[in-house]
Amino acid sequence: MSSQTGGYYLPAPSHWPIVGSIGIFFLALGAVLMMNDGGATATVVLTTGAAIITYMMFGWFGTVIRESESGKYNEQVDVSYRWAMGWFIFSEVMFFACFFGALFYMRVLSLPWLAEADTQALLWPDFQNTWPISGPGLSEKFTPMGAWGIPAFNTLLLLSSGVTVTWAHWALKKEKRAQLIWGLLATVLLGVVFLGFQVYEYAHAYKDLNLTLEQGAYGATFYMLTGFHGFHVTIGTIMLIVMLLRSIYGHFTPRNHFAFEAVSWYWHFVDVVWLGLFVVVYWL
Amino acid sequence: MKEWDSMKVASSKFKLIGTLLFLALPCLSFAAWNMDFQPGNTLLAHDIRELHVIVMVICVIIFVGVFAFMFYAIFKHRKSVGHQAANFHENTTVEIIWTVIPFFILAGLAWPATETLLAMRDTSTPDMTIKATGYQWKWGYEYLDEGIQFYSTLATPQEQINGTEKKTENYLLEVDNPVVVPVGKKVRVLTTANDVLHAWYVPALAVKQDAVPGFIRDTWFKAEETGVFRGQCAELCGKLHGFMPIVVHVVTQEDYDIWVSEQKNKVASRHIGGKDELVAGAN
Amino acid sequence: MEAAHAHDDSHDHAPSGLMRYVTTTNHKDIGTMYLWFSFTMFLVGGVMALTIRAELFQPGLQLVRPEFFNTMTTLHGLVMVFGAIMPAFVGFANWQIPLMIGAPDMAFPRMNNWSFWLLPPAAILLVGSLFAPGGGPGAGWTLYAPLTVQQGMGMDLTIFAIHILGMSSIMGSINIVTTILNMRAPGMTLMKMPLFVWTWLITAYLLIAVMPVLAGAVTMTLTDRHFGTHFFNPAGGGDPVMFQHIFWFFGHPEVYIIAIPAFGVVSQVLPAFSRKPLFGYPSMVYATASIAILSFLVWAHHMYTVGMPVEAQLYYMFATMLIAVPTGVKVFNWVATMWKGSLTFETPMLFAIGFLFLFTLGGFTGLVLSVVPVDVQLHDTYYVVAHFHYVMVAGALFSAFAGVYFWLPKWIGKMYDEKLGKIHFWLSIVFFNVAFFPQHFLGLAGMPRRIPDYSLQFVDFNMISSIGAFGFGLSQVFFLYVLLKAIKYGEKAPQRPWEGADTLEWTHLPSPAPYHSFEKAPQVK
Ligand code: HEA
Ligand code: HEA
Ligand code: CUA
């Protein structure tokens, strides 16, 4: 098996998947306990799960990196990775589509219905639908998040980070390692600053705007969309940091660097999602 | 000797099957072998039944046609009768035919279906309007024009359900306060719910409408004859989903008027299914 | 389904015993595990079904409390769909796709292992929810809000189980797509692939597209439950019906995820025992693809009674009816494949014919349900239950049985007992119909689904249905016996036990298929 049968690398038996499964089991169980007031047990189970998963990630990805660096992956394997990453990103697109769909549904369908005809007359007598709004049964006021402050600046940050990864990619192809490292570093920094602003924005929203997750249609979609996006930026940033470290160690060649490309695809995807967010969550 | 043995086995088998069949006979007579919709009591119910017959006829004809071919092949084109396999595997003409023809059959079906659907959804110009609110686990009714309000709860005693008492005829389909409507009048039913989804379903009136918390949905019926019509909640709503029936008494206009005046004397104390309840339920 | 040890794996110090299966990166081992897992879950889900049928044997509450009944219904649906049928076909995919396209293994063997080993933790969470405080989930397998918001901790366990199952499905599907697109032997063009491979390519695409949507839906349920969002609460501008839209955007493609690989298995079995090539191969491919595309456009036919605008109802009705056209093409092609063949009726063929006959019947009741006014009478009644058991049990499950009998010789190198196989078939088909045919009548007469007790007009058919269900269940215990007997005492199977089978696994590989097959890719003419 470790022998390269027909050229396509087939890995030897591995314990990483089962480690990952055990980790996920604890993680899920811990999360459930946490949400049901499981107290200290919950924390222990959850952290155990998270620790196992982290251990698995280091182990598994480390193995893959070693295999890649020792030249075990031929071109066909490389193509496999390309297909896989493409389809994975497609699945992520569908995940976000689900939440964009929810936003669309509430804004365009359910809120107007609540303010219409018999539904309004019999159930929500004084309800007027104007976006942004929480909903007919919630009375607390909140201020929506404006588009042209931090969010616009964040857009700028992410767009430039798209440019810097591409710049780094060019460098990689032309074997300019310094430019590669600087480009990646810049991208990571942009990502981190973006996240910093996002955290600040959330704090501001909770403290000053009374804009919380509980604020009905607007609050729920705002936090779920930006939250999952922020989570993806975090993952992307971590992956970029790994790429940065690997570049510093001297990994990647102009021909063999799909890991880098995969991360940059992912980063661009996160970028595009943000543009969608900026337009439909903040702006319109 | 051997032959005789096997005959004995065979005949005992026959005896067994015969006995079983004989024992099964009484079932037939007790059984309410109802294999169709409940008899309808609205024009729409008849239309729907007709529509169902049309679909069934189409399906049965195609089904019999297709499987006539298959069974013919099974009996005639089997290896054991020495049939040699042909080697064709394509014929553009038949493939086009069997793509296009079903398409037109379906278009033919879509026509009456659309007509019935449009009639079904036309809730305009009702003679009266009743609001039905689903609760876990009962129905609340409000006659919007008359101001009558009441709850309607399962009336079957718990002992019948547990089996300590004999089950009576309308087991699980009886309530304390039925809905009462006049015959021949277009009754518009507004549905909503107070907690989770329910559905207002009365088969003989050809009505099923989900009751969605926070929203008003509507449907209608116009009963042709007087009588008592029974239905059930048709959307899983928790523990007692199976125990929140709907009973509609269709009566003459005179009886209805009497009923209304009786009800009006009872003071309705509570506004059913309003905003306050919903908000309370939401938090 | 024990994958036999082949002679040539001595060089890679693979762990043996249990650890071999825990750490394996071999598609055959993984396929085997998927199949056994699936069968186990089938028995678990079956016991739940029998609990339901036992309670419904007579009117009145005898055996279980109503809330436990709801839990049984919910878990039966979830376990059968996610635990039994889907993993069964992923098992087939793992075993067969590399063999049928001449690949050395799946594209990502390690990830393949993980896709499988995510299932047991998910199953433990799902079935374990029964023991959570407050009991298991009782909102139906469709998990409609806001009932789900009311439930106890069992619902959270279910939600996380679904997340993990989703991860498994997405990884498994990416693996399958990549394998099919990138690992075919030279000369194996897309339009030369066996139809089973095509159906999985399309299914995997459906899975990647809709599993994330389900994940999103249950995530919203989770935040509505614990974090104060109002996605499904009108007081906050949400709508319970929105959950249904999102769920069925997943759910309708899901039923084709179940059906399409079943089509694939049948498309291998029917030609083999007709000794005649599959009729209309290209149109089979196009029909399958059309079904997949249409399946994204019809989801609200599960929601005809929620009170959508009438225009939307009309659209969904027309679109749904349209699916009968490509499905019809498939049915006609299968019959044309048998036409003028040289038919024999070994067990796989019997199950394939049973599939063809009863799946079509179930398809027709689907058509009945697609007509809005009729569905308004039948929605949420036993008619629907009858419909989907025809397409999923007599359809997908029978097809899986056909596949097991068909490929078992290749997997274990031994033959099953033909006579016993045939008995399994006849028991199954008779009891299946006894169990589920009467449910049509119950539904027409208006018996709602998901109720633990019913009124007296439904007594007789329920009793018959329960008897059929127990008979059907026992027939499946018999199936286990047939399998074990084959594994232990089966006669040695030749390389190609079926005269008409002509895909690579039969023409190029001995039985059982060696642990490592196609290390050198075969040349396909
Ligand atoms: C394997 C799974 C599977 C498959 C393949 C199908 C196939 C179909 N289903 Fe089914 N369905 C389910 C699984 C499946 N279904 C499940 C699980 C539910 C319930 C979920 C729940 O609520 O819990 C459900 C519910 C369901 C409903 C909602 C019922 C309700 O709740 O009110 C509807 C309504 O339209 C429907 C329609 C159809 C149609 C039109 C098809 C079509 O694809 C069928 C097409 C096939 C044919 C028509 C037969 C062959 C064709 C010919 C021979 C050609 C000639 C024919 C003509 C011209 C008519 N299904
Ligand atoms: C592919 C999926 C699949 C499969 C294979 C089955 C298989 C079966 N299903 Fe079901 N079913 C669903 C998918 C499936 N089902 C779904 C999605 C629902 C909807 C859930 C919902 O409403 O939310 C449903 C709902 C459903 C209901 C309606 C419940 C309700 O509305 O309350 C019923 C009732 O009869 C039923 C019965 C059965 C039976 C008898 C079998 C049989 O085929 C099972 C046979 C197998 C066995 C019985 C196991 C083998 C035997 C043993 C382990 C030994 C013990 C045996 C004996 C002692 C005899 N199923
Ligand atoms: Cu109310 Cu079901």
Ligand SMILES: [Cu+2]
């Ligand atoms: Cu569907």
